[in-house]
Structures are given as C-alpha cells and as structure tokens.
Amino acid sequence: MSHTPVPEPTEGREHRVLVLGTGGTIASERTAEGFKPLNEKKARDAFYRRIARHPQLSDADACGDFDNIPATKVGRNTRYPPLRTPALDEHGNTVVYEILDLENHMDSSEMTPKDWNIIAALLHENWDNYEGFVVLSGTDTLAYTSSVLTFLFVDAGKPITVTGAQIPLREARSDGWYNLLESLIVSGCLPYAGVGVCFNHEVLQGCRATKSSPNLLHAFETPSVAPWIRLNVRITALPNLTRRSAAPPPPLITLQEAPSVLSCAIYPGITGSILATQIHSMPTCKAVIISAFGSGNLPVKEESGVLQALEATVKREILVVVVSSCHIPNIYPLYALGVRLLSIGVLPGFDMTHEAAFAKLSWLVSRSDLSFEDRQREFQTPIAGEITA
Structure with a gap:
C-alpha cells in the first residue's frame, strides 16, 4: 500500500x-x-x-x-x-x-x-x-x-x-x-x-x-x-490510518507486576526437562513464549521430551505461544508439526514480533475477566493490527 x-x-x-x-x-x-x-x-x-x-x-x-x-x-x-x-x-x-x-x-x-x-x-x-x-x-x-x-x-x-x-x-x-x-x-x-x-x-x-x-x-x-x-x-x-476522534481510552488495566510471561529460546539440543525447569522456576508464570526455528519448528522426537513438556504446561492452564526467531517472523501452522502443536493447545504467534507477543500476553494474563480459554482465543484474534489478518 x-x-x-x-x-x-x-x-x-x-x-x-x-x-x-x-x-x-x-x-x-x-x-x-x-x-x-x-x-x-x-x-x-x-x-x-x-x-x-x-x-x-x-x-x-x-x-x-x-x-x-x-x-x-x-x-x-x-x-x-x-x-x-x-x-x-x-x-x-x-x-x-x-x-x-x-x-x-x-x-x-x-x-x-x-x-x-x-x-x-x-x-x-x-x-x-x-x-x-x-x-x-x-x-x-x-x-x-x-x-x-x-x-x-x-x-x-x-x-x-x-x-x-x-x-x-x-x-x-x-x-x-x-x-x-x-x-x-x-x-x-x-x-x-x-x-x-x-x-x-x-x-x-x-x-x-x-x-x-x-x-x-x-x-x-x-x-x-x-x-x-x-x-x-x-x-x-498510509491512507487507511485511524483518524483522531473523541473515543476515550478503555478502562485502565493494571499489568501484573510479578513476572508472568516467560520467554524461552529453542536451540539445538534443548530438552523438555530444561524447558520444564525454566517454567517451574517461575511460580507466577501464566504464559510462555517459545522462540522457535523458521516457521515454528522445534524438536518433537519423544526422546527430547519437548512436546511432552509443552503439553503438560498447557494442562496447567499456562498459555504457550510459538513465535519465529527469524528477523521477518511468521508462523505457518501448515506442517505436520504445526498441526501437532495446535492439537495440544500450543498457540501460533503468526507474524507477531516477540515484543508484541510479550505485550499481548502480559495484557491478557492481567485481565481477571478472562478465562484461560478466553485468553487462548483472544491471543489468536487481531486486536490492534499486531497480526496480519
């Protein structure tokens, strides 16, 4: 445009x-x-x-x-x-x-x-x-x-x-x-x-x-x-920018000040026990960002234990999101791996930056009006142009 x-x-x-x-x-x-x-x-x-x-x-x-x-x-x-x-x-x-x-x-x-x-x-x-x-x-x-x-x-x-x-x-x-x-x-x-x-x-x-x-x-x-x-x-x-208006800001939401969003990088040789240790070491954790390879790839062979660790995390009602570590990010849940991650409740970050994913998760987990399922749904819904619809 x-x-x-x-x-x-x-x-x-x-x-x-x-x-x-x-x-x-x-x-x-x-x-x-x-x-x-x-x-x-x-x-x-x-x-x-x-x-x-x-x-x-x-x-x-x-x-x-x-x-x-x-x-x-x-x-x-x-x-x-x-x-x-x-x-x-x-x-x-x-x-x-x-x-x-x-x-x-x-x-x-x-x-x-x-x-x-x-x-x-x-x-x-x-x-x-x-x-x-x-x-x-x-x-x-x-x-x-x-x-x-x-x-x-x-x-x-x-x-x-x-x-x-x-x-x-x-x-x-x-x-x-x-x-x-x-x-x-x-x-x-x-x-x-x-x-x-x-x-x-x-x-x-x-x-x-x-x-x-x-x-x-x-x-x-x-x-x-x-x-x-x-x-x-x-x-x-750009011709489609939002114009000024009398619209007030939404009600003020106070972000949780205790650490609530954990960021983990995927690298060759990482194991599920390493991920689980990081997550368990943060008692106030309510969301995890996984910075994965390429379009959202990570090791899922049973011996690595990564998939099992992520599934156990979701079952504890902790949001798990996969973003791309590439400079131009995009998560395509098209490969068999992507479908498998979705099946256990891991959410795709689409083309969100790490900063946007962190901010959106911080905002979502600070909202007491949302259930875990609401937060999962809202994360995948474009709110402010952070995702290419």
Whole structure:
C-alpha cells in the first residue's frame, strides 16, 4: 500500500501535548562509567534547559539562563514549565508542551511492568487535558513499551508517540533533536490516532516495531508492514490510518507486576526437562513464549521430551505461544508439526514480533475477566493490527 500526502490544515492553531520523560539515552549524561541517565535534579534541569534553548523546540529566549527553573512536584514526578515550538508549518501551527519527568530516570533495560503501569496511569490521568502524548524512552525496550501501550490504549482517539535517541541529547550529533521535534508534530498536529514509534523520520506501528540496530540511527523497523508515516520533504502516510476522534481510552488495566510471561529460546539440543525447569522456576508464570526455528519448528522426537513438556504446561492452564526467531517472523501452522502443536493447545504467534507477543500476553494474563480459554482465543484474534489478518 503506497503512502499519500498528509492533508494540511487550512489554518494554524496551538496544539497541546504532554511529554513523559523516563530517562534512556536521550536524557543521558557523561559519567566516569559512560553515558547513563541520572536522577539528580541538576541533570534533569540540564535536560530541560537544553530543550528550552533549542531554536526548533522552543521559542523561549535562547539567551535566558534558566538558572532557576520553576518546576512543580506532581506526586513523586516533576512537571516543568510549558514550552512552545516556533511555527511548524506555513499555516502557523505550533505545539505547546509540558515535560512531566518520572521520578525514576532509568536505562530502559531496567523497564518493568510496574513502570508501564505508571506510564499508563499518567496517560489516563491526563487524557482530557492534551491533544496527544509523547513518551521518551530508552531504545532497548522501546518496542516493548510501544507494544504494551498499544494494547492498553486500543482504539483510543488520540496519538501516543514513543521516541528516544541513539545519541544523547547533550551530544552535538544527537538524533534526539529531530526525533523529539517530529514526535511533537505527530502527536500535536497530524490528524492520526494510535500508538506509534517516531524514529529517524518515520512513524512505525507501535505493536509491529522492533529494534534492529544498536548503532544505526535507523534503529527500528516493522519487518511485516510498511511505516505508518514518512517525514520527508513532504509528510506522507498510509491512507487507511485511524483518524483522531473523541473515543476515550478503555478502562485502565493494571499489568501484573510479578513476572508472568516467560520467554524461552529453542536451540539445538534443548530438552523438555530444561524447558520444564525454566517454567517451574517461575511460580507466577501464566504464559510462555517459545522462540522457535523458521516457521515454528522445534524438536518433537519423544526422546527430547519437548512436546511432552509443552503439553503438560498447557494442562496447567499456562498459555504457550510459538513465535519465529527469524528477523521477518511468521508462523505457518501448515506442517505436520504445526498441526501437532495446535492439537495440544500450543498457540501460533503468526507474524507477531516477540515484543508484541510479550505485550499481548502480559495484557491478557492481567485481565481477571478472562478465562484461560478466553485468553487462548483472544491471543489468536487481531486486536490492534499486531497480526496480519
């Protein structure tokens, strides 16, 4: 499906956006141990000050010293004074945005369901006050965050844009400058809704994104689908994107914070006893992702014990899902092996990324309104475009 030009507004106005800061590379500072996000007030203020002085991100006086930033405590978090972009197009559209800095600035490899619950609760709490939202994240688990938010905010009528940087904002060559600017444009000015990842002049579908490189500025891709939006000289988008609406987010679901989804990789020589040991060692386990060979292949000879271990797991009403470990994933339950797995209750992941499968399972097992059979059925049903129908 080809992209088409994004319709331009006939008149400009001021758009309101909330930016949630969680840390990550974009907010990192130099330390004796290398770059890392810091929680000291001085470092947080410096991050805000850099943005406030950037001519494309703020129309504030670049000569202002911002020495005494009147930040406000909101619970344990910190809200910084609003900033306004210069005009972003010939019609005079601008974005007024506030940065709400979470209490714990973290490397995203430390992100947990508890942190996703905090982010989701803040988005819910502020939903009616803004036209859109930006979540600043470290890149290592950014695709997990965007996938989780996709399910928690399915069919909501506003944009939630997740972004970050490969190079810290404090560095001259940082890609964070345009990632943040374009995220503000997407969440503030463009007519679309949904959870997306804005990175390197593209917006990717949140529950299809995966990190593909720790080095390239083009760090994310959606292997199975085209980018939603391309921010080139002309901004173009897929013609079937969901438009903004008054649709509220669904009721807030609190993700289980105890580990509930186990991820296991299949490799030559793995045995059922190894799988069973991993599963049994996690008492709170409610779902298992098996990253298998090719189109969902794994050893099933009786002596390996793998099939028996998976069957026993399903009988304990633990969801078992098989995804492909290939870069472009797809599970075809067409071979005899696939049919055999289905017969014991193992579910195909179709063309879901690992991140999307993890997020969807975390969402499903946290819903007390669903039975085990409901969860099995819902996992195989496209909810937010995570599966190619």
